[in-house]
Amino acid sequence: MTKEKATARTVALTAIDRVRQNGAYSNLQLNQLLNRAQLNDQDRRLATNIVYGVLQHQLTLEYWLTPFIKDKKVDSWVESLLLTALYQYHYLERVPNWAVTDETIEIAKHRGNPGIRRFTTGVLHAILKKGVTDLNQIKDPIKRLAISASVPEWIVKELVNQYGQATAAKVLSAINEPARLVIRVNTAKTNLATVKAQLTKEGVTYQGSQVAPNALVISGGDVLNSTLFSDGSVTIQDESAMLPVDSMNVQPGDRVLDACAAPGGKTVQIAEYLDPTVGGQVDALDIHQHKTRLIEKNARRLHVADRVRTHTLDARKVDDVFADGTFDKILVDAPCSGMGLLRRKPEIRYTKKLTDSQNLHKIQLSILNAVTPKLKKGGIITYSTCTIMKQENDQTVKDFLAAHPDFTLVKTQTARKLKDDRFTATLTILPSDYGSDGFFISSLQRNL
Numbered sequence: 001m002t003k004e005k006a007t008a009r010t011v012a013l014t015a016i017d018r019v020r021q022n023g024a025y026s027n028l029q030l031n032q033l034l035n036r037a038q039l040n041d042q043d044r045r046l047a048t049n050i051v052y053g054v055l056q057h058q059l060t061l062e063y064w065l066t067p068f069i070k071d072k073k074v075d076s077w078v079e080s081l082l083l084t085a086l087y088q089y090h091y092l093e094r095v096p097n098w099a100v101t102d103e104t105i106e107i108a109k110h111r112g113n114p115g116i117r118r119f120t121t122g123v124l125h126a127i128l129k130k131g132v133t134d135l136n137q138i139k140d141p142i143k144r145l146a147i148s149a150s151v152p153e154w155i156v157k158e159l160v161n162q163y164g165q166a167t168a169a170k171v172l173s174a175i176n177e178p179a180r181l182v183i184r185v186n187t188a189k190t191n192l193a194t195v196k197a198q199l200t201k202e203g204v205t206y207q208g209s210q211v212a213p214n215a216l217v218i219s220g221g222d223v224l225n226s227t228l229f230s231d232g233s234v235t236i237q238d239e240s241a242m243l244p245v246d247s248m249n250v251q252p253g254d255r256v257l258d259a260c261a262a263p264g265g266k267t268v269q270i271a272e273y274l275d276p277t278v279g280g281q282v283d284a285l286d287i288h289q290h291k292t293r294l295i296e297k298n299a300r301r302l303h304v305a306d307r308v309r310t311h312t313l314d315a316r317k318v319d320d321v322f323a324d325g326t327f328d329k330i331l332v333d334a335p336c337s338g339m340g341l342l343r344r345k346p347e348i349r350y351t352k353k354l355t356d357s358q359n360l361h362k363i364q365l366s367i368l369n370a371v372t373p374k375l376k377k378g379g380i381i382t383y384s385t386c387t388i389m390k391q392e393n394d395q396t397v398k399d400f401l402a403a404h405p406d407f408t409l410v411k412t413q414t415a416r417k418l419k420d421d422r423f424t425a426t427l428t429i430l431p432s433d434y435g436s437d438g439f440f441i442s443s444l445q446r447n448l
Contacts, residue, residue, distance in 0.1 A: 004110050006037035009084065009103050012050035017080040019055060019347050026055055026347050054080075054087045055346040056176045059150040061086045064132040068123045078116055081107060082123055089127065097128060141165075145172060151349050155339070158354070162390050167430070171388070174432035175342040182436075183223060183234040184242055185214040186302050188272040190233045192216075198233070202226050211239035211434050212246055213415045232302045237265050240340070240429045240439035244333055244384035245269040247412050247427070247441055253278040254328040259315040259371050262286040264295035264308075266333055271304035280307055283322075287314045316370040324373040329380055332371060334364040336385035336392050340438025343431055357389050364396045365403075372404060372446075380410070381444040386437060393440040394426055400444065412443045 004010055011033045018024040030051050034044055054061065061083045069082075081104060088100040101124050108120035138144035142160070146153045149172035159168035183206075185195045192214055199206055204221030217239075228234045245266050250256060252275035258267045261284035274280030286292045292310040299308040313321060315332070337357045342349050368383060375381060383400075385392055401407055412427040413420075418434075419427060426442040 004107075006039065007103070008039060008043040008046035009050065010107060011037050011039065011047045012054070013077065013081055013084055013107065015047075015051045016054050016084065017077045019051075020058075020080055021076050023347075023351060026051060026345070049092070050084055050087060052178075052346060053091055054083050056343075057087060057091065057150045058083065058346075058350065059147055059152075060135070061150075063135075063147050064090075064127075065123075067133065068126050072119075074119075075112075075116070077111065078108070078120065081111075081120065085124055086127065086132075090132070101125075101128070145169065149173065149176065151175075151342070152352075154354050155349060155352075158389060163430075167432070170432040171430050171438075174430075174435070175346075177343060177435070179344040180238075180435060181218040181223070182209065182237060182239050183216050183218060183229075184212070184237045184269065185216070186233055186235060186268075186272065187214060189231075189303050195228060195233060198228050199223070199226070202228070209239050211416060211418065211429075211436050212242040215239045215242060235265070235268070235298075235302060237269070238344070239434065239436040241265060241386070241437060242269065243414055243418070243427070243429065243439060244331060244382050244441050246414050247443065248329055248331065248380070248382050250274065250329065252280050254280055255326060256282040257318075257322070257327045257330040257371065257374060258282055258284045259318070259330060259332045259367060260285065260334055261295055261310075262288070262291035264298040266331060267295055267308060268298050268302045268304050270331065271299065271302075271307045274304075274307040276307045282308055283327075284308060284310045285313045285315050285318075286310075288312070315367045318370055318374055322374050325376050326374050327379060328376055329382070330371050330375050331382045331384070332364075332367055333384045333386075334360075334367055334392075334396075336360055336364070336387040337389055339387040339389050340429075340431060340440075341386050342438075344437060357387070357391055361391050361396055361399075364392060365399055368396070368400050368444075369403070372407075375446050377446050378448045379446050381407075381446075382412075382441065383444060384439065384441045386439055388428060388430055388438040388440065393428065393442075394424075397426060397442045397444070406447050407444050408447060410443045410445050412441045 015029040015033055018029050019026050065082055085100050085104040088095050105121050109117040135148050142153055142156050146156045185192050204223050205219045206216040209215035209217055250270055250273035256270050261267045267282055267284040270282045284295050289312045292312045295310050299305040337352050338348050409425045411425045429439045431438045
C-alpha cells in the first residue's frame with residue numbers, strides 16, 4: 001500500500017479521531033500534525049476549520065449521521081471520516097459537495113478495505129439524496145438545545161437554571177463561533193501606538209478591543225511570525241483573561257502572589273506594572289517544575305524576569321514558604337471546569353461532568369483558605385476562573401466569605417468599566433457578551 005498523501009482532510013481526520021478516541025487535546029494534536037504535513041496556508045486553514053468545526057458540532061453531526069448508519073458497527077476512524085464530510089456539507093458553503101464526496105471516498109479507499117469504501121460511498125450518497133433530520137422536530141426543549149448547540153444536556157440544564165432560557169441560548173450559540181486571535185501589548189517594553197504602527201508595516205490587520213485597554217483583535221496576517229511577537233513586544237492572550245489583572249490596580253512597589261500561575265500569562269501581565277527597584281515582585285506558584293520553567297521562559301521573553309520569582313509549590317502549602325501578611329495583593333486564578341473556553345477548547349464539553357464542577361468548588365475553597373493569611377490587612381484577593389458555572393464562582397465566593405468574616409466583597413472594576421451598571425459586586429463575562437472567552441472575577445478585601 002502506498003503511503004497516504006498528507007492533505008487538509010487527512011490531517012483533520014487523524015486529529016479528530018485521536019481526540020474522540022483517546023481524549024487528546026485538539027490544539028496539541030493539530031499543531032503536531034500540521035508541523036509534519038507541511039501544507040500550504042490555505043490547506044492549513046481548511047484542516048483547522050474542519051477539526052474545530054467537527055468538535056464544536058459533534059453531537060449535532062452524530063445525531064444527523066445516526067439514521068444513515070443505524071445499528072451497524074463502524075470503526076472509529078470511519079465514523080470520524082463521515083462526520084468530517086457532514087460538517088463540510090452543512091457548514092462550509094464555499095466547498096462544493098462533489099469535492100467533499102470525492103476526497104472522503106478516496107480516504108476511505110486508501111485507509112480501509114473495499115467494503116469500507118462501498119459503505120462510505122453509500123452513506124454519503126444517501127445523505128446528499130435524503131438530507132438530514134430537522135432539529136426543530138426534537139420535542140424536548142432541553143434536548144433540542146443540546147443537540148443544536150452540541151453540548152451535553154447537563155450543561156444546558158445548568159445554564160438555563162443559572163441564567164434563564166434566553167441567555168443560555170445566546171451563550172450556546174456564541175460558543176460555536178470561531179475563537180478570535182487576540183494580542184496583548186507588553187507595556188514593559190513598548191506601547192499601543194508603536195505596536196499598531198508596526199503591525200500595519202508587517203501587513204497584520206487588527207481591531208481595537210472593547211474589553212481590555214492594551215488588547216488588539218487580529219483579523220488578518222501572521223502575527224505569530226512577526227517581529228513584535230519574536231521580540232516580546234506582544235503576547236497572545238484572550239481579552240477576558242486580561243481582566244483579572246486589569247482589575248487588580250497593581251502598583252510599582254507591590255508584592256503580589258500569583259497562586260495558580262502556569263503558564264504565566266497573568267504573571268507577566270502583573271509584572272509589567274511592577275518596579276523591582278522599589279520592591280515590586282510577583283511570586284508565581286505551580287505544582288509542577290516544568291510549568292514553573294514555562295513561567296520563567298515567558299517572563300524572559302517579555303523582558304520582566306527581574307520582577308518574577310517562581311516556586312514549584314502547591315498553593316495549598318504556602319505556609320511552607322511565606323510568612324503571614326507578606327503580600328499586598330493575591331491572584332487566585334483557580335483551577336476550574338473551563339466552561340468559559342468552549343469556543344477555544346470545544347472537546348472539553350464532552351468530557352466534563354457536573355460532579356467535576358462540584359469537586360472543583362472544594363479545591364477552589366481550599367486554595368483560598370490557604371493563601372488568606374498571607375495577605376496584608378487592607379489587601380485584596382482577586383479570585384477568578386475561566387468558567388461561567390456559578391457553583392465555581394459566586395458560590396465559592398459566598399462560602400469563602402461565610403468562613404472569613406474578616407473579608408469584604410468589593411465591586412470588581414475594570415479599565416473599560418465593563419458592566420458597571422450591574423447589581424452584583426462580582427463580574428461575570430459570558431461568551432455571548434463581547435465575543436471573548438467566558439470569565440469570572442471577584443475582589444475580596446481583608447478588613448483593616
